[in-house]
Amino acid sequence: xxxxxxxxxxxxxxxxxxxxxxxxxxxxxxxxxxxxxxxxxxxxxxxxxxxxxxxxxxxxxxxxxxxxxxxxxxxxxxxxxxxxxxxxxxxxxxxxxxxxxxxxxxxxxxxxxxxxxxxxxxxxxxxxxxxxxxxxx
Numbered sequence: 001x002x003x004x005x006x007x008x009x010x011x012x013x014x015x016x017x018x019x020x021x022x023x024x025x026x027x028x029x030x031x032x033x034x035x036x037x038x039x040x041x042x043x044x045x046x047x048x049x050x051x052x053x054x055x056x057x058x059x060x061x062x063x064x065x066x067x068x069x070x071x072x073x074x075x076x077x078x079x080x081x082x083x084x085x086x087x088x089x090x091x092x093x094x095x096x097x098x099x100x101x102x103x104x105x106x107x108x109x110x111x112x113x114x115x116x117x118x119x120x121x122x123x124x125x126x127x128x129x130x131x132x133x134x135x136x137x
Contacts, residue, residue: 025041027039027041029041029042029045030042032045032046032049033046034046034047034050035106035107035112035114036114051066051067051087052066052067053066053067053068053071053081053100054066054067054068054071065084066084067083067084067087067095067100068081068082068083068084069082069083069084070082081097081100083095083096083097083100
């Protein structure tokens, strides 16, 4: 009698006519917000939907450009980033430095309860608002 696997993966189906790929997951995915979802399927989907400022090469562990094309530490506690031009959100609006500032401020806000160094209880690290060149326009 042939052996059968007990773990059966759901199928993936492509609809060539509508240029659509449908994938079925065993578990429900509550959201694909990478900051608020730690489920493997949610993180996989998030990486398909969003780009990060930089990414780590899995083979070399080297930090590589993504949305940030260049970066440098201007001071001990200040990082200057050059944002890739021509990036657009799903609604067509362009990515700006203000969007990066918003995200950094959101994830470092203790009210979000995210595990970032600035949010650990007893942290003595000063929290300063991020600044953006376009914020003064």
